Amino acid sequence: PHTFTEKTLLRWSKFPLQFWRFGYDDITERDEATEMMRLLKHHSYRGDKVRVYTLLGNEPKEVCLQRIREVIAAGFFPWPQRVRPLGWTEGPLPTAHGWTEPDLVAIQRFYNIPQLWRSVKPEDFEYCGRFPFRD
Numbered sequence: 001p002h003t004f005t006e007k008t009l010l011r012w013s014k015f016p017l018q019f020w021r022f023g024y025d026d027i028t029e030r031d032e033a034t035e036m037m038r039l040l041k042h043h044s045y046r047g048d049k050v051r052v053y054t055l056l057g058n059e060p061k062e063v064c065l066q067r068i069r070e071v072i073a074a075g076f077f078p079w080p081q082r083v084r085p086l087g088w089t090e091g092p093l094p095t096a097h098g099w100t101e102p103d104l105v106a107i108q109r110f111y112n113i114p115q116l117w118r119s120v121k122p123e124d125f126e127y128c129g130r131f132p133f134r135d
Contacts, residue, residue, distance in 0.1 A: 001032035009039055020045055021079070024071065025055040027063050037074040048114070050076040057083040057104050060097045065122075065133075068111055080108045106132035 001022050020040055024033035033052070040050050052071045056064050064080075071078040082093060082104045092101050106127035110116050116125065122133040 001029060001036040004032070004036045004039070006039055009043060013043070019048070020050045021053065023053040023055070024067050025053065026059055027067065030067075030070075033067075034070070034074075037071070037076060041075060046075050048077050051079045052076055054078045054080045054111075055083050056080045056108055057093070057095060057097065057099045061099060061103070061107075065107075072117065077114060078111050080111045082108055102128065102130065103132045106130065 001024065004022070022033070022036060023029075037050070037052070054064065054067050054071060058064075068078040068080060085094060088094075093104065095101055095104065106125075109127065110120075110122065110125050110132075123131065125131065125133060
């Protein structure tokens with residue numbers, strides 16, 4: 001989103017794209033991501049035609065969830081991905097900012113399934129016998 005402009009949108013819209021995809025990986029990108037979503041919406045792109053990669057685990061849980069909620073509020077689909085360090089090949093993912101690996105997995109699964117986040121309140125989502133959105 002840092003270099004995306006209306007000129008970029010018009011140039012790329014000539015290609016037979018299935019989806020528009022971009023990353024909103026941390027809160028410092030908020031202004032650029034918001035502007036990109038505004039431009040896409042202005043040009044009538046909606047819903048699953050815009051997928052926004054939202055990194056999970058690189059910031060506190062509430063900040064990551066805020067970015068996801070902003071994408072949904074703009075009318076687009078979040079596409080959460082757990083942060084994976086370079087060189088990570090297997091085993092439990094390292095976690096930071098108060099995250100646990102089970103929460104990373106559960107929240108990623110919840111927001112990767114639109115039927116869930118459209119019909120179930122996050123605090124009512126049960127995954128593997130847990131409620132990952134409840135503190």
